[in-house]
Amino acid sequence: MISLLLPVILSCLLSTVFAAPAPILTKRDNSQATTAVSDATIDGDFVRPAQFSRIAYCSTQAVTSWQCGEPCAAVGNVTFLQAGGGDGLIPMYFIAHDQDTQTIVVAHQGTDPENILSIANDAQFLLTDLNTTLFPQAGQGVQVHDGFQKTFERTADGVLSGVQNALSSTGATKVLVTGHSLGAAIATMDAVMLKMNLDPSISLTSTVFGLPRGGDQSWADLVNSNLGTSFTHITNQNDPVPTVPPEFLGYQHPQGEVHIVSANATGATQTVACPGTENDNCSDGNSLLHVDVANHLGPYFQNISLSSKACPF
Numbered sequence: 500m501i502s503l504l505l506p507v508i509l510s511c512l513l514s515t516v517f518a519a520p521a522p523i524l525t526k527r528d529n530s531q532a533t534t535a536v537s538d539a540t541i542d543g544d545f546v547r548p549a550q551f552s553r554i555a556y557c558s559t560q561a562v563t564s565w566q567c568g569e570p571c572a573a574v575g576n577v578t579f580l581q582a583g584g585g586d587g588l589i590p591m592y593f594i595a596h597d598q599d600t601q602t603i604v605v606a607h608q609g610t611d612p613e614n615i616l617s618i619a620n621d622a623q624f625l626l627t628d629l630n631t632t633l634f635p636q637a638g639q640g641v642q643v644h645d646g647f648q649k650t651f652e653r654t655a656d657g658v659l660s661g662v663q664n665a666l667s668s669t670g671a672t673k674v675l676v677t678g679h680s681l682g683a684a685i686a687t688m689d690a691v692m693l694k695m696n697l698d699p700s701i702s703l704t705s706t707v708f709g710l711p712r713g714g715d716q717s718w719a720d721l722v723n724s725n726l727g728t729s730f731t732h733i734t735n736q737n738d739p740v741p742t743v744p745p746e747f748l749g750y751q752h753p754q755g756e757v758h759i760v761s762a763n764a765t766g767a768t769q770t771v772a773c774p775g776t777e778n779d780n781c782s783d784g785n786s787l788l789h790v791d792v793a794n795h796l797g798p799y800f801q802n803i804s805l806s807s808k809a810c811p812f
Contacts, residue, residue, distance in 0.1 A: 530779045533771035536757060541770060541800050545733060545757070547600075548677040548706035549803045550574050555593065555606040555682060557810035559585040562593050568811040575599050581661040584608070589653045590682060594661045602673040603665045605658055605689060609680030609709070609805065624744050626715055636695050637721055643714035644744065647684040658689055659696055666701065676705040679805040680740060680795065683707035683732065687722060687753075694725045706731045708805060709740050709795050712750035719776060722753035730755045734782035735799055736762070739790035741782040756781050759799065766802035 554562060554570045561567040565579045576598040585591035590608040597604050629641040630648060633655050662674060674693060678686035690705035697703065703726075710732040722730060732755055734741045744750045756773040758781035773781035797804035 529775045529777055529783075531774040533758070533773055533778070533780050536770040536772050538767075541768070545706060545731070546800050546803070547574065547597075548675060549708060549733075549799050549801075549805070551595075551604050551606040551675070552677045552679045552682065552708055552805050553803055553809060555591060555608040555678065556805065556807040558807075558812055559591050561810055561812055562591070566811070569809050577604070580665050581657070583654050583657050588650075590650065590685070592654055592658065592678075592682075592685075594658070594665055596665060596669050596671060597675070600673065601669075601671045602675050603662055603669065603671050605662060605674070605676045605686070605693075607678035607682035607685045607689070609678065609682040626749055629714070629718065629721075633692055634695060634721075636725075641714065641717040641721055642749070643688070643718050644684065644712070644750075647681070647688065647711075647713050650681065651685045651688040654685070655689070655692060659692060662693060662697070666697070672700065673702045674704070676703070677707055679708040680711070683710040684713045687713055687730070687732075690730065691722055691725050702729075704729045706733065708733045708797075708799060709735065709738055710752070711740050712742075712744050712746075712752055714751070715749045716751045719751040719753040723755075726753075726755075728755070731757055733757050733759065733799060735759045735797060736794040737785050737789060737791040738782065738794040739785070739787060739792065740795050742785055742787065746777065752776050752783075758782055762798060766798060766800065768800060770800075 550573050554567055557567040557570060559582055563579060563582050565571050578596040580596055581594040583592055592607045595604045625645045626642040627645040627648060629637050629643050630652060631637055676686045676690040686705060686707050694703050705726060734756055736759055754776050756778060758771050758773050760769040760771060762768040777783040796806050
């Protein structure tokens with residue numbers, strides 16, 4: 500699996516070589532001190548999103564039948580509602596009702612390293628104007644990763660209508676949006692779209708894993724202003740994916756990073772909250788000369804790795 504991920508990483512890194520002219524930004528210094536994240540916060544806020552992100556890597560058949568082995572068993576009392584994609588060009592997503600927390604869950608699969616169409620979504624790395632039809636409150640001048648937006652657009656209408664129908668039919672008042680890698684980028688766009696379109700009384704949280712940079716400073720500002728502290732992006736040790744596309748091409752992360760500094764064999768982690776954006780004490784301080792591609796898959800918390808390895812078929 501690690502060797503299969505290399506084309507995905509390379510497709511991102513190639514943006515530093517073949518990108519069209521873009522603003523050369525001076526890297527801002529952010530060395531604000533991190534703060535420790537407690538085990539209670541990890542268990543209460545981050546483990547369940549990781550479990551749902553893992554399920555998104557199982558086959559469409561396994562997810563729609565909710566027969567995905569340990570990944571499905573780990574989340575308990577959940578009812579599958581809707582799925583889409585699953586053909587590489589459109590990575591699989593699902594919507595489910597988490598009855599234990601009365602939450603509608605949207606989870607997106609990440610890049611399939613064995614599918615060239617899926618890898619191509621990452622490789623379309625130039626900045627392009629945000630689709631203001633799907634983001635009517637965004638205004639002009641916001642730019643995002645071209646490939647991520649195109650992938651998001653292929654499922655956006657289905658996700659929005661599916662979540663609206665799920666909220667109506669279940670009576671749930673909370674929404675969780677999650678995903679890993681490419682799925683994290685799509686989930687972030689989903690979360691902003693849903694926040695703009697759902698009733699303000701709906702509590703929306705987005706927790707994503709291994710998020711690559713998805714747009715320019717205006718996009719980061721839009722994420723921050725709409726999601727605020729309800730958005731968290733988890734980065735793992737020396738994972739290179741959160742450091743691409745590079746800042747000098749105009750890309751910026753939103754706030755909300757939580758960084759896993761280290762993890763042991765039991766699944767325990769040393770985890771810190773990273774104030775501001777592009778914090779040098781977290782993933783932005785990683786050197787591309789000392790990356791560990793395996794960290795992209797995890798394990799994140801409680802030995803949860805984000806791939807299809809735990810899925811039965």
